[in-house]
Amino acid sequence: MGLFTGIWVVVLGTLGGSSFIVSRRPDAQEVIDQLAPYQGWIGAISALWGGFTLVSQLLNLGSMAGAPLVWWTMTANGAVLLALGLLLGVGVLKSFDYGAEAKEKIDQTVQALSPYQVTLGLVGIGLGIWTLVYSLLL
Secondary structure, eight states, X not given: OOHHHHHHHHHHHHHHTHHHHHHHOGGGHHHHHHHGGGHHHHHXXXXXXXXXXXXXXXXXXXXXXXXXXXXXXXXXXXXXXHHHHHHXXXXXXXXXXXXXXXXXXXXXXXXXXXXXXXXXXXXXXHHHHHHHHHHHHO
16 A cells, blocks of 8 residues: 555645635645645646556455455545546646547536535545555554
């Protein structure tokens, strides 16, 4: 699983849930402002990474029998990376040379996910912390 994945998902979750975090802890705005210029690229990389992780996990269903907790954790990480990555990296992803149909599909997906951005961000923070703890202790 890895420490890097856990840290990345926590950072991505922090960006996704930034409005909620700042409403609870206004002093967090300074840290979030330092990450904000890179939000698009963090999101785009996360979306690609999440898509790859989900495909890998689905192709490796056999490992679920041997290590179900690892399989479910990585699958959840992939889903959060993909969803938040699309939400945060939509501008960068649309700048790539896809066809008009692909850009329209990205817009539809982002529109469907946008009401859940803060929830996904908070889930991402929790999942990232779980990934870090799991990686360090088990």
